[in-house]
Amino acid sequence: MSLALHHHGPASDLPLVLLHGFPLDSSMWDDVVSHLPDLHVVTVDAPGFGSSPAGSAVSQALGHPRRPALTTYADAVADALDRAGIGRGVVAGLSMGGYAVLALAERHRGLLAGIGLLDTRAGADDEAARRNRLKVAEAALGAAGSSAVAPMLEKVVGPTTLAERPEVVERLRAALAAAPPGGIAWAQHAMANRPGRLAVLRDLEVPALVLRGAEDEMSPQAAAEEMAHALTDVEVVVVPRAGHMSALEAPAEVAVALHRLHERAAQR
Numbered sequence: 562m563s564l565a566l567h568h569h570g571p572a573s574d575l576p577l578v579l580l581h582g583f584p585l586d587s588s589m590w591d592d593v594v595s596h597l598p599d600l601h602v603v604t605v606d607a608p609g610f611g612s613s614p615a616g617s618a619v620s621q622a623l624g625h626p627r628r629p630a631l632t633t634y635a636d637a638v639a640d641a642l643d644r645a646g647i648g649r650g651v652v653a654g655l656s657m658g659g660y661a662v663l664a665l666a667e668r669h670r671g672l673l674a675g676i677g678l679l680d681t682r683a684g685a686d687d688e689a690a691r692r693n694r695l696k697v698a699e700a701a702l703g704a705a706g707s708s709a710v711a712p713m714l715e716k717v718v719g720p721t722t723l724a725e726r727p728e729v730v731e732r733l734r735a736a737l738a739a740a741p742p743g744g745i746a747w748a749q750h751a752m753a754n755r756p757g758r759l760a761v762l763r764d765l766e767v768p769a770l771v772l773r774g775a776e777d778e779m780s781p782q783a784a785a786e787e788m789a790h791a792l793t794d795v796e797v798v799v800v801p802r803a804g805h806m807s808a809l810e811a812p813a814e815v816a817v818a819l820h821r822l823h824e825r826a827a828q829r
Contacts, residue, residue, distance in 0.1 A: 562637040565612035566603050566645055569594045573601040575674055577823050578642065578650045580658030582680070582717075582806065583748050584710050584740035586611030589655075593808050596816035600823060603647070605638055607657070609744025629751040635664035639672055651826045653677025653770065653819060655808055656780070657748060663758040666765055675826030677770040677819060680777050680805050682784035683759040683791070691753045698749035701742040710737050710745055719776025719804025729809055762791040768825035769795040772818050774803030774810060796821065 567587055568576075577600050581589045587604035588611065594602050606613035638661065642650065651674050654662040659681025666673060686694065700709035714734055715723065722729050762769075769792045773785045782799070789797045798818045803810040 562608055562633060563614065564608065564637045564641040565606040566641055567606075567612075569602040569604065570598060570600050574649075575823070575827055576601040576603045576647060576650045577819060578603045578605065578638075578647075578652040579819075580605055580638070580652070580654035580661050581607065581610070582654075582656035582658055582808075583607075583752070584610070584713075584745050585736050589736070589806070589809060592812035593816045593819065596813050597820060600820065603642070603645075603650070605641065607661070607744070607748065608634060608637065609741055609747050615741065615743040615747070628754055629747045631660050631664045631751050631755050632668060634661050634751065635668055638665060639669040642672065648672070649674050651675035651677070651768075651823050653679060653822070654681065655679040656681050656805060657752060660752060660755055660758075663761060664755075667758055667761045670765070673765070673767055674829065675768040675770075675822050676765065677772070677822055678785075678788055679770075679772045679815070680774060680780045680807055682780050683757060683762065683788050684784065685755060685757040686753060694749040694753040698746040698753075701745040701749070706742045707738055707740045707745070709742075710740055713737060716779060717805040718810055719774055719802065721776060721802040722804060722806075722810045726810065729806075733806065733809060759787060759791055762788060766793060768822060768829070770798065770818055770822040771795055772798040772800065772807065772815065774805060774807040775799050775801050776804040777807070779805045794825075796825075 609615040659678045771789045800811045
């Protein structure tokens, strides 16, 4: 599985690697990256999103020949970074991207000089959430197409954004409408299949960031605290007036937190 990487800023031996949320692509980080001009930032398109080809994403979502898995995504991230000559980086992910970072911590620990877990959780889905993911995947591959994810809009941003940031709401509405059906289906199956990975954080000895929007109802504070308690060197950040898509809703605040994480890792 080949993934597209996008490089920003001056090249360095320790890039900040950012993995996007579902069902967006790496462009969701654009505003954050604009606040980090001095860092080498690498943004990654997940399978079937942005410039990363879907490949066998649709057939895998239908059960042929291999179940979609976040481990496949994590392995592809590690391979793409290796091909780019990057053996170590500070890796952060939001929502689905956070799930992939956890899989990287499980399978490619040596790659991580620092870890950022944004608006995400380490636990597996409960049965109701899993059923809903599979329902959305089926709808995306059917007549609904991209509109299968349209109802996410009011869940993934906070009330403040809905009331006061119409440009963010419209940007997200357009991104949801453009989400590729094959990518939607593959990602939903991969997330539904994921196990809990809290245990992989308990002996992870690198600087960590756990961040969430204060208005994020999808990744509650309890989930953030659970991850933070499992880590040994962690900063916890709650971004006010932001929801689940904190990187879109409050990019400057998220960029500051990511810059601090990178500085801590660079000093090791």
